[in-house]
Amino acid sequence: MSTPTLDIILESLETAKRRQPAQPYAVPNLWRTGATGVAMVDPFDYFIDALAAIKATAPLEPDGAATDEQNWSASATVYNLFVRYNAAFDHDRDGRIGTEPLPGGFRETGTLLKAIAMLPAIRQMGVNTLYLLPLTSIGKVNRKGELGSPYAIKNHFRLDETLGEPALDLPVETQLKALVEAAHHLGMRVVFEFVFRTASIDSDWIAEHPEWFYWLRKDGDLESYGPPAFDHDTLARIYEQVDKHDFHELPEPDETYxxxxxxxxxxxxxxxxxxxxxxxxxxxxxxxxxxxxxPPDDRQPPWSDVTYLKLHDAPRFNYIAYNTIRMYDEALERPELRAMELWNKITGIIPWCREAFGIDGAMIDMGHALPPELKAAIVAEARRGKPEFAFWDENFDPSPKLKEEGFSAVLGSLPFVIHDVQYIKGLLNFLNRNGVAIPFFATGENHNTPRVCHNYAGREAGRRRALFLFTLGAMLPAMPFIHSGMEICEWHPVNLGLNFNDDDRQRFPAESLPLFSAAACDWENANGLAPLRDDLRRVLDIRSRYFDLVRRGEIGSIVQPYISDPALLTVMRKSGGRSLVFAGNSNFENAVSGTMEFEQETMKLEELITGRTLTISGHKLTHDFAPGECIMFELPDTAQE
Structure with missing residues (x-):
């Protein structure tokens, strides 16, 4: 019988402790006790105690296992961890996150061992699913920042060595296996993000398979290389054809390009x-x-550290453009043009990872840019012998089509509408009209968008906004989603991907962003605000009580009852004789009063978050909402007008 990987890690720590003296090592209390501040510890004792405590915990079954094991994403509460950043800390207190190991062999950048030590605190929030951004080896050519982008994949079958602690003297693969094992022991499933559409510009595959890549002639002006330019009429034709799903003879870039x-x-x-x-x-x-x-007229500069994989072998389409790497002209999509050796290599990545580390699901980066037949093959191969394996897609519409394609959840649109409550109301109306076939990420942020506290650095209004959006998301047929750092109101962006402006690009140079360089969340001081962990757990506890109701996504299931002030947002979920109502103030600076009307003339209601009593009088419930305040209450069917 094989030795549990956690035991291997513990043995390595104990051996290393005997071999060298302890070094000063600071850890944030938030990783252990939930309080702010820092404790000075012996790193060996700290990690030995952390792993021993996990082992001593009675094994937990993951939520949803008994009810709908093959669609467990519907019951997932997700914690999204970028290990290199979110498990980083200034352990030697010199004011910076060093990129080289400290004298004792421990890193300041985030590692898998530190992520293991964080798991109990993550689980205590009510999280049952750990979602990890790419962990694979990173290319070295044209790196952005000092560490490079985790999306510049050098080898899809190797891990980033900097995620391991040198003090352990163990392969980084063993340390990752221990992280998954520890998460499973605590009742958490684990999802990895996979990158299949791109590779690093110095990918290990290039030497063996140059035909899998696009090559650029050196006799041209390499500095001017970028997306192809289309004139106004051609752009109009492109948009028209794509809108009609007409991929016959899509306009090509000009001959010069x-x-x-x-x-x-x-x-x-x-x-x-x-x-x-x-x-x-x-x-x-x-x-x-x-x-x-x-869009084909996107003028972003090239992504210098990555390249697209050439998924088709078609001399006519030997160029990078929207019609070769996203929309796929139908002439390109003939079966005989598929680069099947590359496709087979890609479809083997998740099964290898599933067997090596025991993961439970996959998030596919840029899944919308993969040929449908390849995406179907990826899903089928990963689920061979494991039908419950989950697939999440970087798509915005939780439609029946994606469910039919085998996907369990999608990113969704919530992070892109949160800047205006009217847009949120519009999204909720859309979901109510069209239904929610598979859950989406109930979050206001991810690593590519502004943080919900982006414009509220260290301000209470940011904390209110974060809690407002999380509470709203918990009411929806979605997956509550905590982007690591949100629970401490982190405001610094991870990457300037979507919804940023020119001022943001001036404030946050690319080389300084955590996606590319050494950085850490403010685990020591929680950005000067009270951490949200207890609040998030309270909301998730309410959600679990009403889970059979809030998970329903049929058409007409997300009603917005009338309330008297436009700054207030309401949602009612109703099913099986039960109704759950949410009302929240989207003004995070000022109080707002609002009134809702009911058929019942008088009634006493329990407000579920605080336990206070709400009173309906004269068919009306009037409430003075503090800035950002949310209330939730159960309503008898006879009371709603």
């Missing part, structure tokens, strides 16, 4: 700056970097 791309080189040479190629005619070429391909 297409000719910038070289055929697969015959000779490949590895250099410090990446791979150089020489074509049959003696021309030199390099790997073409990636860029935002949709």
């Amino acid at each position: 297409r000719n910038r791309f070289a055929p697969t080189p015959e000779k490949i040479t590895a250099t410090d700056n990446g791979y150089n190629g020489v074509t049959e005619d003696g021309g030199e070429c390099v790997i073409a970097s990636a860029f935002a391909d949709w």
